[in-house]
Amino acid sequence: MLARSLVIWFGVACLILMAIGLYWGLVVAPPDYQQGDSYRIIFIHVPSAWMSLFVYMVMATCSAVGLIWRVKLAEVIAISSAPIGASFTFLALATGSLWGKPMWGTWWVWDARLTSELLLLFLYFGVIALYGAIEDKRVASRAAGILAIVGVVNIPIIHYSVQWWNTLHQGPTVSKFDSPSIDASMLIPLLIMAVAFKLYYVVVVLMRSRRELLLRERSTKWVQELIEQQ
């Protein structure tokens, strides 16, 4: 089975990269000139925030493919992504809150960046709930897929919120590719963590999709044969 060996390989690579990234970020990288050691939460916060957007785009794209071409696998990947994306969004919000208290002086403010990211969490919840509420999973995929596609409009809002409006959240650091305003000694572990998080997503989405696919097709012949082989 291709998926199984992919899970193992990506899983191992993910663990190695995450260990390197965490050690580099938390121990080797220098403290920040203003925030001292508190900024180190960036190595969790920023990759999970990136992933919350990335997973949503994967989910919405798969939903669109599922809606237009009725590809079962796309539907399965889309719905398997939703809980992972929701976890990344929650992680981004929670770590951001922990970071905000000592630095800004508050756990939470209703500025554009924080509010739109919270909206993303609710969109994920909506997709999960809508899918769970409908018995026929093909119909459920279509309904949840439409919600996922409608929510895409939030993604550019989150990304550009810090440029379009005055926010308490600071502006972009890394996405200015010509001159990222972060020192290389901090940027490298951050990017390693970002890659590790991506691999984590690939591993978990493969595992979840396999389970979801088997569950959906449990009455078909090929799944029955697979069970008998075990």
Add this chain to the structure above:
Amino acid sequence: MTPTRKKRLYLVVMIVVGIGAATVLAMNAFDENLMFFYSPSEVVAGKAPRDHVFRVGGMVSNGSIKRESGSLTVNFDLTDNVDTVTVEYTGILPDLFREGQGTVSKGRLRDDGVFVADEVLAKHDENYMPPEVGEMLKSANIKATTGKSMGDYQQ
């Protein structure tokens, strides 16, 4: 592509475009409300609401922090390099609060033009660097600008 698929594709594209356009219109209409804070020049120009709570954001002017002895009350000037608003605040300031730091204060404008804050938040910038690099940049900046500004002071 079969006609049904084409139809579904158009439908999906129309959903995205339609919702996108609706959101752009809605955001334009609510633009004012989406601003987290007003700048000092907007406050001075009278664009900020007079009679209810709002936020003002800017840099803390150098040398403007005055603490009242025996209390937690502190006065400082917020500037956006165009106009300045004086802020009065009683309470504990966040760690990052210092001169030259971006801050956001929430409160009301008193009749004498002083902004009475009941919450002061520090805004940190998007730059991350080791302390040594920060020091180097700072001294380089001072060197680059002092040639002029020191001369100005002496005059």
